[in-house]
Amino acid sequence: MTRREIIKLFEASGLALTPSRPLTLFTQYNNKMDKKEFEVIIIGGSYAGLSTAMTLGRSLRETLVIDAGKPCNQQTPHSHNFLTQDGSTPKEISEIAKSQVTKYDSVRFYDGLAVSGKRSNKGFEITTSKGDIFTAKKLILATGIKDLMPDIKGFSECWGISVVHCTYCHGYEIRNKKTAIIANGERAFHLSSLVNNLTKEITIITSDKKDFDENQLAKLKQHNIQIIEKEISEIKHQNGQLEKIVFKDGSTEIFECAYASIPFEQNSNIPKELGCKLTENGHIEVSFMQKTTEEDIFACGDNSTMMRSVSMAVSSGTITGAMVNHELTQENF
Numbered sequence: 001m002t003r004r005e006i007i008k009l010f011e012a013s014g015l016a017l018t019p020s021r022p023l024t025l026f027t028q029y030n031n032k033m034d035k036k037e038f039e040v041i042i043i044g045g046s047y048a049g050l051s052t053a054m055t056l057g058r059s060l061r062e063t064l065v066i067d068a069g070k071p072c073n074q075q076t077p078h079s080h081n082f083l084t085q086d087g088s089t090p091k092e093i094s095e096i097a098k099s100q101v102t103k104y105d106s107v108r109f110y111d112g113l114a115v116s117g118k119r120s121n122k123g124f125e126i127t128t129s130k131g132d133i134f135t136a137k138k139l140i141l142a143t144g145i146k147d148l149m150p151d152i153k154g155f156s157e158c159w160g161i162s163v164v165h166c167t168y169c170h171g172y173e174i175r176n177k178k179t180a181i182i183a184n185g186e187r188a189f190h191l192s193s194l195v196n197n198l199t200k201e202i203t204i205i206t207s208d209k210k211d212f213d214e215n216q217l218a219k220l221k222q223h224n225i226q227i228i229e230k231e232i233s234e235i236k237h238q239n240g241q242l243e244k245i246v247f248k249d250g251s252t253e254i255f256e257c258a259y260a261s262i263p264f265e266q267n268s269n270i271p272k273e274l275g276c277k278l279t280e281n282g283h284i285e286v287s288f289m290q291k292t293t294e295e296d297i298f299a300c301g302d303n304s305t306m307m308r309s310v311s312m313a314v315s316s317g318t319i320t321g322a323m324v325n326h327e328l329t330q331e332n333f
Helices: 003-013 021-031 047-057 090-101 167-174 185-195 214-222 310-332
Strands: 037-043 063-067 107-111 114-120 123-128 133-141 145-147 179-182 202-205 226-228 232-238 241-247 252-254 257-260 264-266 297-299
Touching: 037 047, 037 123, 037 310, 047 063, 047 090, 047 107, 047 310, 063 133, 133 310, 167 185, 179 185, 185 202, 185 214, 241 257, 297 310
Parallel strands: 037 063, 037 133, 063 107, 133 297, 179 202, 179 257, 202 226
Antiparallel strands: 114 123, 123 133, 145 264, 232 241, 241 252
């Protein structure tokens, strides 16, 4: 049953109809669907996955989106630097996107977690945590990454709110504030150069012995950027809004916000299972057409680029959908 058919049933029965209710029922219906074979399976239904699904839906490709509904930016209050959606919440953008994608009848949604994948004589076989198995000729990984939070009390509660990773996503909103940069070496120096245009109150917290060469130290001094080599024990905050940083020696420093460079890992083990090569930074290696090192597998979004933003995820998803449709066209024409 399509989303439009569900809406018509509601209208005919006189039941209350809200914008999200047809989408919810559409997802529930498709989770019970008998259809198991598709042309394309997309693992991940956030911005990159939905963008890919729209492109494929508009090309009438039988597509399944498997999504567990746990985006990495779910506690970020607002999304920025994305035309037409600047200042919207991540959830608002996702809901609009999904409601638009569901208009394309060849795209189905499955609410659940894809836990394993393997090649089969039909292309790929994907198994979910509920034990459902789906097959497709092409596989798209829009699985995202998982941030690995440091062992600092209060850090995760502030992540994406007042402790952030990107000047382009959040810098304007925290401009002219007393700012900490929680990083060391080249990453801290790079962030400092960007943040210096947004505020003149910058302190680098290396949490270890500082790792800068003489030229970098001279440049930091020139811009009055201080360096603290102490380890952080806690971030004091109110509802995710940073107030001060507590160090392991008991001393404290007042800050209003912070940038942090933290490690990450792939959010899904399926890319590794299927042999996809990773870069030195831990991203899935892709070509300019979003193709991985494995035949018929594509990747898009945060899992395959350092450019981590909603707009970049949407862009890579559009490219992926077009390239997958191109390959299917060449194979079938």
